[in-house]
Amino acid sequence: MILGLYWLIVFLIGAFTTFSVLKNIKGLNLRLLLNLSLPVSIGIASVMFVFLNIIGLSIYAILLLEFIVLIFLMKKQHASLPILVQGKKFNFQFFKYEIIVLVLIAFYIYSWLMNAGIFYFDSIKEPHGLWDAWSYWNMKAKFISRSPDSWTEIIGQLNSQDFHGDYPLMQSAFIASSWLFTGKESVWIPIVSSFVFTFCTIGLLTGAVTYFSTLKRGLIAGIVLLSTPFFFTLGDSQYADITVGFFYLASIVFITLADNTGDKKNMNVFFISAGVMASMAAWSKNEGLLFICCLIISRSVLKIKKPVELWLEMKWFVLGLLPVVLLLLYYKTFIAAPNDILEAQNSTGFDKLTDIERYKLIGSWFIQRAMNFGEWIFNPVFLFIPLVLIKGFDNSKKTLNGFLFLFLMLGGFFFSYVVSYIELVFHLSTSVHRLFFQLFPCFIFLSLLSLKKGE
Amino acid sequence: MAMDKFKIKKICINVFLCGFLVFVGLQQWRTFEKYSLQFEAPLSYTEQTLGNDFITNYGKRFTEVKQFLNETKKIGYYSENNQNMPTYYLHYVLSQYYLAPTLLGKNENRDTVLYNLYDSYRIDPENYHLKNGWQVIKDFNNGFILISRK
Numbered sequence: 001m002i003l004g005l006y007w008l009i010v011f012l013i014g015a016f017t018t019f020s021v022l023k024n025i026k027g028l029n030l031r032l033l034l035n036l037s038l039p040v041s042i043g044i045a046s047v048m049f050v051f052l053n054i055i056g057l058s059i060y061a062i063l064l065l066e067f068i069v070l071i072f073l074m075k076k077q078h079a080s081l082p083i084l085v086q087g088k089k090f091n092f093q094f095f096k097y098e099i100i101v102l103v104l105i106a107f108y109i110y111s112w113l114m115n116a117g118i119f120y121f122d123s124i125k126e127p128h129g130l131w132d133a134w135s136y137w138n139m140k141a142k143f144i145s146r147s148p149d150s151w152t153e154i155i156g157q158l159n160s161q162d163f164h165g166d167y168p169l170m171q172s173a174f175i176a177s178s179w180l181f182t183g184k185e186s187v188w189i190p191i192v193s194s195f196v197f198t199f200c201t202i203g204l205l206t207g208a209v210t211y212f213s214t215l216k217r218g219l220i221a222g223i224v225l226l227s228t229p230f231f232f233t234l235g236d237s238q239y240a241d242i243t244v245g246f247f248y249l250a251s252i253v254f255i256t257l258a259d260n261t262g263d264k265k266n267m268n269v270f271f272i273s274a275g276v277m278a279s280m281a282a283w284s285k286n287e288g289l290l291f292i293c294c295l296i297i298s299r300s301v302l303k304i305k306k307p308v309e310l311w312l313e314m315k316w317f318v319l320g321l322l323p324v325v326l327l328l329l330y331y332k333t334f335i336a337a338p339n340d341i342l343e344a345q346n347s348t349g350f351d352k353l354t355d356i357e358r359y360k361l362i363g364s365w366f367i368q369r370a371m372n373f374g375e376w377i378f379n380p381v382f383l384f385i386p387l388v389l390i391k392g393f394d395n396s397k398k399t400l401n402g403f404l405f406l407f408l409m410l411g412g413f414f415f416s417y418v419v420s421y422i423e424l425v426f427h428l429s430t431s432v433h434r435l436f437f438q439l440f441p442c443f444i445f446l447s448l449l450s451l452k453k454g455e
Numbered sequence: 456m457a458m459d460k461f462k463i464k465k466i467c468i469n470v471f472l473c474g475f476l477v478f479v480g481l482q483q484w485r486t487f488e489k490y491s492l493q494f495e496a497p498l499s500y501t502e503q504t505l506g507n508d509f510i511t512n513y514g515k516r517f518t519e520v521k522q523f524l525n526e527t528k529k530i531g532y533y534s535e536n537n538q539n540m541p542t543y544y545l546h547y548v549l550s551q552y553y554l555a556p557t558l559l560g561k562n563e564n565r566d567t568v569l570y571n572l573y574d575s576y577r578i579d580p581e582n583y584h585l586k587n588g589w590q591v592i593k594d595f596n597n598g599f600i601l602i603s604r605k
Contacts (some may be wrong), residue, residue, distance in 0.1 A: 023477075084524050100473075101471055104472070104476070105477060107476060107480070110483075111483055113478075114483065114486070114487060117493075117494060117497070118486070118490050119491070120497075120498065121493040121497075124500075124501055124504050124505045125508060126508055126510075127505070127506075127510075127511065128508070128510040129509065134510060134552055135548045138552070139548075139551065139552045139555060142552065142555040142556075143555045143556050146556045147556040150556075151556065154556050154558065154562070157529075157558055158558070159561070160515060162544075162547070162548065162561070163548075163551070187511075193536050216472075220475065223475075223479055224479070227479040227482045227483055227486075229482075229486050241598075271509055292590055339533070359514060376480065376482060377482055377485060378478065378482075383475065385476070386471050386474075389472065390464060390467045390468055390471060391468075
């Protein structure tokens with residue numbers, strides 16, 4: 001009962017926050033709003049819980065405070081709510097669409113339902129998730145929920161190399177707060193949380209591509225992700241790669257919104273939102289920090305000849321980043337155990353950097369994993385080649401910049417393997433494919449937007 | 456002329472979309488086949504599977520130990536002799552997962568030490584700790600033995 005109330009409050013906070021950002025865009029669709037709201041709710045709940053818990057509030061005081069925040073948001077936004085239904089009657093005109101679009105819609109719904117079923121079957125088979133889920137994320141949730149008053153003193157004592165004591169708390173804190181409200185450690189809470197991130201990534205991708213181009217392209221984007229078996233394996237394993245991938249995509253979507261809006265006030269709000277989403281990525285996994293750096297570098301390259309514009313957008317972007325990044329820095333400095341990769345760096349670090357064999361090995365793994373991507377019968381990346389041939393590639397600066405960002409991320413991942421202290425083949429075999437999956441939704445989004453406009 | 460170009464493009468797109476649907480359809484079919492048994496009888500699959508996984512079953516051993524340790528902050532952790540590294544690591548991480556917030560110090564001689572003897576169930580009388588003045592506080596008869604300094 002109390003969990004239901006907590007989740008309702010948290011969801012409404014997320015929904016009103018997202019609505020307050022998106023309300024001014026033309027043609028706002030409910031799909032985009034819902035698929036952003038749910039994960040954002042989890043993100044806000046996680047951040048609020050950790051912050052308020054650190055300053056010493058009890059779980060019920062946190063709930064009360066969240067309720068007050070909700071009332072404030074509702075009071076502020078209720079006047080704008082009619083926008084959602086204005087001129088939007090549910091009149092699905094069957095004959096308005098081409099047959100091929102109807103087939104795509106039917107296929108999308110079928111795939112969604114089938115994958116939801118698979119998610120359920122895998123989840124009851126492994127309800128604690130796979131290794132990383134229970135040994136890092138859910139274990140930290142247990143530390144927090146079993147000692148809500150003293151976890152900050154204990155968690156830093158976890159051995160970094162065994163438990164990655166410095167990993168951020170997005171999933172763990174949300175799960176722990178939900179467990180505290182139920183009074184028992186139900187395995188269904190992490191399952192539901194992973195379900196939200198997995199399926200909202202698909203929804204956000206479909207909604208965003210539809211918004212910026214056409215329904216047909218949006219459906220293609222969604223179906224590619226829905227047809228990728230390993231995407232769901234990662235999702236129902238409760239790994240955080242899907243979570244961090246969602247926030248990468250959300251941040252890129254907000255930046256695209258900012259680039260496409262003519263209104264200066266809206267643009268600033270979108271850059272703030274992109275910053276918030278990027279900081280949520282950093283709150284999900286350490287790779288989120290790399291994401292922030294790569295995004296800033298790629299935007300700086302894009303606006304290299306327009307320093308004033310760059311300064312203005314970075315100002316708002318960093319403003320959005322700050323609250324969560326400050327909390328993350330506090331957590332990493334005063335609470336968490338040191339980062340295992342940084343801690344293990346010693347005099348051999350330079351030797352690794354100059355070891356050509358390491359570069360060759362990492363390169364060959366990257367190529368091999370890219371070729372066998374996602375357990376498809378055929379590499380899905382090649383699906384985009386005929387589309388590019390037919391539609392043509394929009395080689396504008398903005399499009400190329402999106403790909404520069406992806407390239408920088410891959411470069412960052414590559415470098416992290418070069419300096420890794422873990423046995424290299426083991427490290428590569430257990431993580432390269434997951435890192436690629438963090439970027440996959442962004443890749444689909446940027447690829448479909450890079451096609452020339454027009455049906 | 457322009458119209459023809461437009462038409463050709465449209466035909467190409469529709470051909471692509473048909474190919475795309477066939478291709479993703481095959482992919483989805485392959486995925487579905489892997490789970491066909493579960494889809495045929497979802498309820499009986501749920502009944503048979505839920506709660507029967509290794510991690511949940513492993514956790515059933517901890518009920519008593521957890522109650523016994525209660526608020527203990529840190530204890531030492533030892534395992535079977537000559538256990539290979541991946542097995543040792545699996546048992547260690549699982550024990551930490553279930554015994555949180557008590558911290559388990561890997562091979563550390565704290566005042567209290569937990570032995571996780573998953574295979575043998577019995578502590579070797581020639582055990583280093585027992586031979587050096589430690590005593591068994593409680594044998595839980597499920598492979599867990601708590602010892603402490605005398």
